[in-house]
Amino acid sequence: MDALTDVLKAIRLNASTYFCSDFRSPWGMDVGGGAGMFHVVVEGTCWLLLDGESTPRQLVAGDIVAFPTGGEHWMGDSADVAARPHLAGDKVVEGILSGQHPFPVAESAAESDMTLMCGSFTFDSSISHPLIRDLPCFIQLSTRESKLGWLDNIVQVMARESRSPSPGSEVVIDRLSEILFIELLRQDMQSQSVDRGYLSALNDRVIGHALNVIHDDAMSVKGVEALATEVGLSRSAFTDRFTQLVGQSPKQYLTDWRMHQAKAALQGSEESMLEIAEQAGFSSEAAFSKAFKKFFHETPGAIRRAFARQRKSG
Numbered sequence: 001m002d003a004l005t006d007v008l009k010a011i012r013l014n015a016s017t018y019f020c021s022d023f024r025s026p027w028g029m030d031v032g033g034g035a036g037m038f039h040v041v042v043e044g045t046c047w048l049l050l051d052g053e054s055t056p057r058q059l060v061a062g063d064i065v066a067f068p069t070g071g072e073h074w075m076g077d078s079a080d081v082a083a084r085p086h087l088a089g090d091k092v093v094e095g096i097l098s099g100q101h102p103f104p105v106a107e108s109a110a111e112s113d114m115t116l117m118c119g120s121f122t123f124d125s126s127i128s129h130p131l132i133r134d135l136p137c138f139i140q141l142s143t144r145e146s147k148l149g150w151l152d153n154i155v156q157v158m159a160r161e162s163r164s165p166s167p168g169s170e171v172v173i174d175r176l177s178e179i180l181f182i183e184l185l186r187q188d189m190q191s192q193s194v195d196r197g198y199l200s201a202l203n204d205r206v207i208g209h210a211l212n213v214i215h216d217d218a219m220s221v222k223g224v225e226a227l228a229t230e231v232g233l234s235r236s237a238f239t240d241r242f243t244q245l246v247g248q249s250p251k252q253y254l255t256d257w258r259m260h261q262a263k264a265a266l267q268g269s270e271e272s273m274l275e276i277a278e279q280a281g282f283s284s285e286a287a288f289s290k291a292f293k294k295f296f297h298e299t300p301g302a303i304r305r306a307f308a309r310q311r312k313s314g
Contacts, residue, residue: 003211004131004202008182010260011127015177017119019096020162022112027103028076031089036121036135038066038180039075042159044114049074049081050138056081062143062152066184068121068135077113093118117159119177126296127260130198130247139184151183201245206231210242210250218257219279224250255281259295262288266300267307273300 020042031037033051041063048065049056051072056079059065067073076084087102095102123132143152158176161169189199201207210227221227227250228238242250262280265271271279277288292300 001216003208003215004182004185006215007129007131010124010264011129011132012124013178013181014122015119015174015181017117017158017162017173017177018093020115020117020159021096021101022105022115023077024104024113025077026084028074028078028081028084028086029089029092030086031073031075033067033070033072035070036066036068036123037070038064038119038121038177038184040064040117040155040158040180042115042117042155044112046114046116047076047079047081060142062155064139064141064143064151064155064180064184066121066139066181067137068139068181068184069137071137075116115159117155117162121177121181128256129260130201130253133247134197134199136188136199139188141184141187148183148187151180154179196245196247198246201242204241204245206233206238207242207245210238211246214254214257218254218261219281221254224254227254256295259292262292262300263296263303266304276300 023044023046039048039059041059041061043061045058045060047056048059056074058079074081074086078084085103092102141148143149143155154176158173158180161173161176185199189203192200192203202211210231213227213230214221224239225235228235231238233241239250242253246253248256258280262276265276265279266273269276273288274285277285280288282288282291289300292298292303296303298306
């Protein structure tokens with residue numbers, strides 16, 4: 001398993017689309033800096049003003065913008081921000097979902113100035129991982145780029161399913177929203193110009209390979225020396241490079257990821273506590289329990305019992 005896939009599974013990535021709706025002038029909405037979100041211009045044009053910037057940028061059909069960690073911004077039909085409406089984004093979503101569009105409604109698609117699709121991304125906030133720490137604040141790309149033409153097909157399917165729901169539409173939209181987010185991350189990863197951060201580490205030939213080895217089976221990795229040998233570097237050179245990009249030493253990263261795997265084993269297997277402790281690299285259940293509690297702020301037993309109760313009630 002590659003590192004990005006493993007991490008996205010662990011942090012329980014969820015994505016969903018709120019709406020795909022036609023907009024007519026005048027309209028404008030202030031979007032707060034809460035959960036991660038995205039906007040797709042399906043048809044027409046609009047304007048986006050980022051928090052801290054003074055000049056809005058124009059978005060055209062095929063443009064996708066995302067705020068993986070949240071981020072305040074304004075969207076509207078004109079570059080003249082001050083003269084346009086400033087309705088709260090959550091009120092816009094609430095109104096559209098209830099069938100009471102807060103802005104002028106187009107009688108037909110031909111009368112629409114533009115079509116906008118909006119949605120959100122969520123993660124398990126209890127998971128501490130460098131990917132979450134290093135998520136970009138803002139990503140913009142366009143499906144008009146030749147290499148992303150396939151992404152435009154996904155956007156069109158999402159738009160169609162949103163506007164004309166049929167059985168299973170919600171699942172289709174959510175899964176395609178997740179694909180959209182993953183592709184946004186991959187495109188950002190490939191365009192990294194700064195030689196640090198987790199996305200840069202994934203894209204690095206040497207450290208990316210080491211991360212893939214760890215995530216393929218962290219419990220079988222024999223240690224930092226073995227990882228350095230695997231990627232063809234001395235231990236010191238490997239440690240320096242890994243720490244520079246990932247933001248923590250390879251030993252700490254490996255230990256942390258083994259903890260996440262141990263938690264998954266506690267929740268999804270019948271293995272004994274001692275077996276899980278030994279797989280995570282601990283010689284005793286007591287040492288494992290102490291380290292586990294320090295990392296997750298809960299004991300292994302409490303995690304297992306809570307999951308068992310949740311499974312019974314669910």
